[in-house]
Amino acid sequence: MDDSRIGSRFYFIAKMKDQIPIDLVVTGAKILTLDEHFTEYDPGVIHIIGNRIHHIGPDDAAQQAVKARRILHADGRIIIPALFNSHNHAGMSIFRGLGNDLSLDGWLNHFIWPAEKRFISPETVYIGSLISMMEMIRSGTGTFSDMYFFEEEVARAADKIGMRAILGEGVMDFPTPSHPAAFATLRHTREMFNEFQDHPLITISVAAHAPYTCSPDVIRKAAELAKELNICSNIHLSETIKEVETITSRYGKSPAKYLSDLGFLGPQTVAHHGLYFNDEDLDILAESGTTTATITNSNMKLGSGSLQLKKLTKKGIHVSIGTDGPASNNHQSMIRELQEVARVQKVIYQDPTVITPPELLKMATINGAQGYGMGQQLGSLEVGKLADITIIDPGGPHWYPPFDPYNTIAYAMHSGDVESVIINGQLVMEQRVFPNIDEEEILDQFRKISQQIRQEIHQP
Amino acid sequence: MDDSRIGSRFYFIAKMKDQIPIDLVVTGAKILTLDEHFTEYDPGVIHIIGNRIHHIGPDDAAQQAVKARRILHADGRIIIPALFNSHNHAGMSIFRGLGNDLSLDGWLNHFIWPAEKRFISPETVYIGSLISMMEMIRSGTGTFSDMYFFEEEVARAADKIGMRAILGEGVMDFPTPSHPAAFATLRHTREMFNEFQDHPLITISVAAHAPYTCSPDVIRKAAELAKELNICSNIHLSETIKEVETITSRYGKSPAKYLSDLGFLGPQTVAHHGLYFNDEDLDILAESGTTTATITNSNMKLGSGSLQLKKLTKKGIHVSIGTDGPASNNHQSMIRELQEVARVQKVIYQDPTVITPPELLKMATINGAQGYGMGQQLGSLEVGKLADITIIDPGGPHWYPPFDPYNTIAYAMHSGDVESVIINGQLVMEQRVFPNIDEEEILDQFRKISQQIRQEIHQP
Numbered sequence: 001m002d003d004s005r006i007g008s009r010f011y012f013i014a015k016m017k018d019q020i021p022i023d024l025v026v027t028g029a030k031i032l033t034l035d036e037h038f039t040e041y042d043p044g045v046i047h048i049i050g051n052r053i054h055h056i057g058p059d060d061a062a063q064q065a066v067k068a069r070r071i072l073h074a075d076g077r078i079i080i081p082a083l084f085n086s087h088n089h090a091g092m093s094i095f096r097g098l099g100n101d102l103s104l105d106g107w108l109n110h111f112i113w114p115a116e117k118r119f120i121s122p123e124t125v126y127i128g129s130l131i132s133m134m135e136m137i138r139s140g141t142g143t144f145s146d147m148y149f150f151e152e153e154v155a156r157a158a159d160k161i162g163m164r165a166i167l168g169e170g171v172m173d174f175p176t177p178s179h180p181a182a183f184a185t186l187r188h189t190r191e192m193f194n195e196f197q198d199h200p201l202i203t204i205s206v207a208a209h210a211p212y213t214c215s216p217d218v219i220r221k222a223a224e225l226a227k228e229l230n231i232c233s234n235i236h237l238s239e240t241i242k243e244v245e246t247i248t249s250r251y252g253k254s255p256a257k258y259l260s261d262l263g264f265l266g267p268q269t270v271a272h273h274g275l276y277f278n279d280e281d282l283d284i285l286a287e288s289g290t291t292t293a294t295i296t297n298s299n300m301k302l303g304s305g306s307l308q309l310k311k312l313t314k315k316g317i318h319v320s321i322g323t324d325g326p327a328s329n330n331h332q333s334m335i336r337e338l339q340e341v342a343r344v345q346k347v348i349y350q351d352p353t354v355i356t357p358p359e360l361l362k363m364a365t366i367n368g369a370q371g372y373g374m375g376q377q378l379g380s381l382e383v384g385k386l387a388d389i390t391i392i393d394p395g396g397p398h399w400y401p402p403f404d405p406y407n408t409i410a411y412a413m414h415s416g417d418v419e420s421v422i423i424n425g426q427l428v429m430e431q432r433v434f435p436n437i438d439e440e441e442i443l444d445q446f447r448k449i450s451q452q453i454r455q456e457i458h459q460p
Numbered sequence: 461m462d463d464s465r466i467g468s469r470f471y472f473i474a475k476m477k478d479q480i481p482i483d484l485v486v487t488g489a490k491i492l493t494l495d496e497h498f499t500e501y502d503p504g505v506i507h508i509i510g511n512r513i514h515h516i517g518p519d520d521a522a523q524q525a526v527k528a529r530r531i532l533h534a535d536g537r538i539i540i541p542a543l544f545n546s547h548n549h550a551g552m553s554i555f556r557g558l559g560n561d562l563s564l565d566g567w568l569n570h571f572i573w574p575a576e577k578r579f580i581s582p583e584t585v586y587i588g589s590l591i592s593m594m595e596m597i598r599s600g601t602g603t604f605s606d607m608y609f610f611e612e613e614v615a616r617a618a619d620k621i622g623m624r625a626i627l628g629e630g631v632m633d634f635p636t637p638s639h640p641a642a643f644a645t646l647r648h649t650r651e652m653f654n655e656f657q658d659h660p661l662i663t664i665s666v667a668a669h670a671p672y673t674c675s676p677d678v679i680r681k682a683a684e685l686a687k688e689l690n691i692c693s694n695i696h697l698s699e700t701i702k703e704v705e706t707i708t709s710r711y712g713k714s715p716a717k718y719l720s721d722l723g724f725l726g727p728q729t730v731a732h733h734g735l736y737f738n739d740e741d742l743d744i745l746a747e748s749g750t751t752t753a754t755i756t757n758s759n760m761k762l763g764s765g766s767l768q769l770k771k772l773t774k775k776g777i778h779v780s781i782g783t784d785g786p787a788s789n790n791h792q793s794m795i796r797e798l799q800e801v802a803r804v805q806k807v808i809y810q811d812p813t814v815i816t817p818p819e820l821l822k823m824a825t826i827n828g829a830q831g832y833g834m835g836q837q838l839g840s841l842e843v844g845k846l847a848d849i850t851i852i853d854p855g856g857p858h859w860y861p862p863f864d865p866y867n868t869i870a871y872a873m874h875s876g877d878v879e880s881v882i883i884n885g886q887l888v889m890e891q892r893v894f895p896n897i898d899e900e901e902i903l904d905q906f907r908k909i910s911q912q913i914r915q916e917i918h919q920p
Contacts, residue, residue, distance in 0.1 A: 096872060097863035101812045131857040300803035301871065303812040330872035331858060340803075343760035347804075352561050352763040397591040397903060398791060401910030403557035411761065412556060412790035416876045443857060450861030 022068035023425060024048040027059050028075035029391065032405060033381040034365050038358055044079070048387040051200060051425035056381055072420070072427070074391050078405050080361065081381050082142025082388035082421055083334040084368030086293035087234070087272045087322025089148045090132035091125040094449055095327040098457065104240055104302045104328075112327070116149075119453055120177035126153040131446050132325075132332050133163050134434065139333035139415035142388035142423045145234060145270065145322070145372060147207040149178040152192060155202050162428035162436050164388065166372055167192065168207020168234060171222055173215050182218040186225055193229050200424055203232070205372070208264065210236040211247050211255040216262055223263040232372040233264065237271035237292075240304050244276045256281035265290040268373035272322060274312070275305040286315040291371030294363075296340040297331070298324035309345050310354065320367040333415040338364045342410050357406035389422040482528035483885060484508040487519050488535035489851065492865060494825050494840040498818055504539070508847040511660060511885035516841055532880070532887070534851050538865050540821065541841050542602025542848035542881055543794040544828030546753035547694070547732045547782025549608045550592035551585040554909055555787040558917065564700055564762045564788075572787070576609075579913055580637035586613040591906050592785075592792050593623050594894065599793035599875035602848035602883045605694060605730065605782070605832060607667040609638040612652060615662050622888035622896050624848065626832055627652065628667020628694060631682055633675050642678040646685055653689050660884055663692070665832070668724065670696040671707050671715040676722055683723040692832040693724065697731035697752075700764050704736045716741035725750040728833035732782060734772070735765040746775040751831030754823075756800040757791070758784035769805050770814065780827040793875040798824040802870050817866035849882040 024047075031044035033056065045063050047055035092112075099111030125148065136144055143164040146154050151167040158165040169192065170176060171185045179185040189206055196202040206226040208214045214222070214235075226233040238244060238255050247255045256277060259265050267289030274292035277285065285292065294307045312319055323329055323337050338360045345355045369379030377386050394405070398412040421429040428436060484507075491504035493516065505523050507515035552572075559571030585608065596604055605626040606614050618625040629652065630636055631645045639645040649666055656662040666686040668674045674682070674695075686693040698704060698715050707715045716737060719725050727749030734752035737745065745752065754767045772779055783789055783797050798820045805815045829839030837846050854865070858872040881889040888896060 093857065094861065096858070097861060097867045100864065100867050101806075101816055103812055131860075135857060297803065300807040301812065303806040303810045303814070305810055306807055326858070326872075330868070331874070343757065343800075344807075346561075346763040347760040347766055350763045350765055352563055352761065354763070356561055395903075397553065397595060397906060398556070398786070400591075400907055401554060401557060401914050403914060404560065407557045407560050408790070412786075414791070414876065415874065443855075446857060447860055454861050454863060 022047045022049055022054065022066065024070050024072060024387075024422070025066055025068040026072045026074050026079065026389065026391070026422075027063060028073055029077040029079040030405065031056065031079045031381060032361070034081050034361055035380045035382050043075070046079070046381065046387070046389065048422070048425045051387055053381060053383055053385050053387050056383060076394070077419065078392040078394050079381070080140070080390050080392065080409070081365045081379055082390045082423060083140050083364050084320070084379060085136060085141045085144035085323055085334050086270055086320040086368045086371060087295055087324055088132065088144045088146050088332075089325030089327075090129040090144065090146050090154060091120065091148045091150070092128065092325035092327040093131045093446075094119060094124050094128040094453060096330050098327065104304060105242060107302065107328070115453075115457065116177050118456070120149055122150045122153045124449055125150040126157050127442065127445050127449060129154045130157040130161060130437070130442055133157060133161050134439065134442070135326070135332035136334070137161070137163060137421050137429050137434070138418060138432065139335050140390040140392070140418040140421065141334045142390065142421060143368070143378065145205065147209070147234060149176055152195070155192075155196060155199070158201055159199070160437060161434060162201070162423055162426050164201045164423055166203045166205050166232065168205035171206070171208045171218060172213045173218060174213070182214070182221070186221055189225060190229065193231060203372070203374070205231060206233040208233070208235045210239070210243070211258050212243050216251075219259060219262040219264050226268070227263070232268040232270070233266075234270040234272065235259065235264065237274055238276040238281070239273035239299075241276055254278055254281050256284050260284045260288060270320065270371040273299065273304070273307075275299060275307055277311070282311060282315045282317065285312070285317050291318040291320055291367065293320045293322040293368075293371065294341060295322050295324045296344050297337060298328045300340075300344070301330075302328060306344055306348050308348065310349065318367050318370060319363055320371045321364045334364055335409070335413055335415045335418070339410060339413075357404070357410035360410050361406060387422055387425040390418060391420040391422075392417050393419040482507045482509055482514065482526065484530050484532060484847075484882070485526055485528040486532045486534050486539065486849065486851070486882075487523060488533055489537040489539040490865065491516065491539045491841060492821070493842060494541050494821055495842050503535070506539070506841065506847070506849065508882070508885045511847055513841060513843055513845050513847050516843060536854070537879065538852040538854050539841070540600070540850050540852065540869070541825045541839055542850045542883060543600050543824050544780070544839060545596060545601050545604035545783055545794050546730055546780040546828045546831055547755055547784055548592065548604045548606050548792070549785030549787075550589040550604065550606050550614060551580065551608045551610075552588065552785035552787040553591045553906070554579060554584050554588040554913060556790050558787065564764060565702060567762065567788070575913075575917065576637050578916070580609055582610045582613045584909055585610040586617050587902065587905050587909060589614045590617040590621060590897070590902055593617060593621050594899065594902070595786070595792035596794070597621070597623060597881050597889050597894070598878060598892065599795050600850040600852070600878040600881065601794045602850065602881060603828070603838065605665065607669070607694060609636055612655070615652075615656060615659070618661055619659070620897060621894060622661070622883055622886050624661045624883055626663045626665050626692065628665035631666070631668045631678060632673045633678060634673070642674070642681070646681055649685060650689070653691060663832070663834070665691060666693040668693070668695045670699070670703070671718050672703050676711075679719060679722040679724050686728070687723070692728040692730070693726075694730040694732065695719065695724065697734055698736040698741070699733035699759075701736055714738060714741050716744050720744045720748060730780065730831040733759065733764070733767075735759060735767055737771070742771060742775045742777065745772070745777050751778040751780055751827065753780045753782040753828075753831065754801060755782050755784045756804050757797060758788045760800075760804070761788060761790075766804050766808050768808065770809065778827050778830060779823055780831045781824045794824055795869070795873055795875045795878070799870060799873075817864070817870035820870050821866060847882055847885040850878060851880040851882075852877050853879040
């Protein structure tokens with residue numbers, strides 16, 4: 001397998017009006033654009049100016065004359081849009097493995113919420129999130145949506161490593177590690193919106209935790225804030241039967257209806273899990289344009305259930321994919337996550353034709369972006385869109401025979417096949433190396449924090 | 461993270477009667493023995509003489525004085541028994557990705573069986589199997605049970621790379637790529653038994669394909685051969701509802717009863733899949749001592765269904781784990797396979813407590829060995845057993861916090877964390893490198909075969 005040669009050419013300042021200085025050219029790869037026609041180029045070329053795709057097309061003889069600040073030779077590689085992780089709690093890597101083999105309820109109440117009180121701080125969130133971002137980028141993800149605490153630290157980490165992030169400070173009725181009450185969290189959300197408005201990588205979201213942790217007034221205020229600022233929102237929804245029973249008993253309606261009546265659902269809202277929708281819920285979701293993010297590995301690990309994809313897609317509901325946090329998966333790989341979606345849907349319907357690899361890739365890219373109102377900017381490789389690109393090395397034996405790259409991605413690819421990732425036009429990982437961070441130093445800090453947690457956690 | 465330093469000491473020929481020359485010492489790691497008490501040593505040491513474990517225990521000060529032909533410093537590593545893959549069709553890597561998203565029936569009849577007629581030969585089986593073995597060893601597997609054609613080529617490949625293999629030439633009513641009829645296959649099985657009796661890595665098995673491809677006479681003769689030679693046997697069993705209907709309609713009994721009445725089941729028999737057992741079948745399996753190998757990823761991908769583990773274990777039926785062939789998974793990793801078992805069982809019972817990581821590891825090691833009558837020799841790290849050992853690097857961020865290695869293996873480990881594998885006392889993979897094969901040359905041959913198949917497959 002040829003090594004990817006990173007060459008460079010002279011950078012010519014444009015003297016002639018029609019000569020555009022190109023920052024980065026990626027050549028030689030098989031490109032799966034994931035546009036609405038599933039256009040492919042083989043070999044293809046991408047020209048990036050600033051943070052956007054300026055040109056994408058066949059890598060033909062004319063391309064030889066192209067000059068750019070840098071040329072990335074990706075001969076024999078496979079290129080896809082960087083994956084979009086619709087749901088995460090990245091800072092929770094510090095709790096990975098804590099509290100084994102428990103239901104969601106027991107895990108949250110007996111392990112996680114007490115542990116968060118003790119250990120969640122700006123420092124641990126920064127390091128923990130950075131660790132998760134390293135795992136995410138290493139497995140081809142370019143954007144993730146986070147719901148946690150001290151989100152400005154997550155922003156700092158994302159900025160450091162160069163990753164795109166949608167950040168929501170978790171809104172709950174009761175005190176969180178970062179805020180004493182919901183009103184304070186919402187105010188903080190507004191402050192973050194102001195602070196990061198022009199940041200190229202950071203988008204602020206209103207993140208209400210769940211129907212069972214947010215009273216009607218809180219949901220209403222959260223919805224109003226999202227509308228006022230015209231930003232996306234997200235929430236856990238109908239993850240367990242217990243949640244449905246609790247909300248029905250409390251408010252006399254389903255969790256989806258509860259949110260809808262308070263104005264929370266909409267075309268820039270993403271609902272995570274969505275395992276227990278009734279027929280009316282499905283109509284509500286479809287009419288509101290809310291996207292459901294399926295969180296398969298977590299649903300399995302916590303024994304919550306399985307999403308019935310066909311019920312949602314039949315109603316025209318968009319479905320995207322998320323990994324959940326590293327403490328309830330326990331990996332952070334969108335490659336493995338989309339592979340899991342395939343398997344689960346095939347087996348619950350006992351029908352291998354129920355979902356196809358191209359559909360899966362859409363769920364892991366453009367559907368994710370659309371859910372958060374970013375579908376015009378991201379999620380496919382098209383002229384004018386942001387340059388978020390994943391470059392895969394298909395050299396391993398499991399990529400052969402090379403019948404169909406979509407098929408291989410869906411059923412055989414390893415996360416470790418991801419070679420390089422471009423986010424916002426920048427190479428944030430090159431040949432598996434992160435140019436923007438000192439990986440060993442971060443791992444070292446993370447290990448220290450982990451050891452400390454491990455020792456303290458067993459003390460009363 | 462310290463690098464694993466491979467040092468060496470002088471080898472002293474034993475002059476004194478009580479001085480034993482040790483071939484390989486592995487020091488410094490956390491050892492999970494998977495013995496019946498789940499004994500652990502941290503740090504631990506293993507002494508290997510020839511192909512067996514001579515000593516295993518704490519790596520204390522006294523160990524400093526030990527002399528050996530070679531010392532492998534595995535400081536900070538995690539050691540487990542090499543994994544045991546109970547079911548594979550290794551040569552099918554040449555068909556990976558062929559025929560997308562089809563049911564078992566359509567896939568076999570319209571793609572695989574026609575393709576096998578054209579492309580399965582000694583050459584393609586040798587290369588295809590070697591490719592699968594590379595993937596298996598890279599993900600920590602030491603032994604696999606194969607059911608395919610030209611199994612003496614698989615033996616040649618296993619011998620080349622140094623992998624332990626249980627080989628069964630697939631017995632069917634109709635002509636196979638290697639034999640015109642069942643009687644010829646059974647005769648060949650006997651010949652292979654004679655040829656490989658003393659081979660340290662190769663065990664021959666009687667491999668009848670399935671109840672729906674083997675008539676009563678063939679099953680009976682296969683069972684008799686296994687009894688006569690006192691060797692293990694294996695078969696696909698109750699993989700689909702259609703199989704149950706077919707057998708019931710043909711013979712007026714369930715597939716399990718069909719086999720049992722013909723004498724095929726027993727304590728050295730492994731039945732693959734086992735998705736559709738009725739209550740009587742469960743009793744039959746329990747009484748006969750037959751092991752069921754669960755083949756989770758394949759069951760999902762082909763939409764066949766899910767094993768109901770509790771129903772089997774409640775009756776005392778042993779359950780092991782297998783990957784199936786690379787064309788119906790499509791990976792070959794027992795790490796990912798055992799992780800999938802965990803998720804599926806938790807979600808089908810909607811109960812995360814239904815299975816624990818230590819149980820999973822047993823299913824992936826000692827249960828596999830016991831199924832094939834090798835439980836005294838393999839499957840756990842104990843004095844006197846064969847030295848089949850997997851050495852894992854737990855340095856990646858997903859291994860932290862280090863609360864519980866069983867937990868991490870079950871939920872977060874990547875196949876790529878496997879660093880070195882010892883099989884039969886020999887290092888068959890060291891720091892991800894295979895000392896016994898030219899990997900690039902094999903990949904090259906495999907790619908040529910793959911490309912050829914890809915071109916020809918679309919011609920009439």
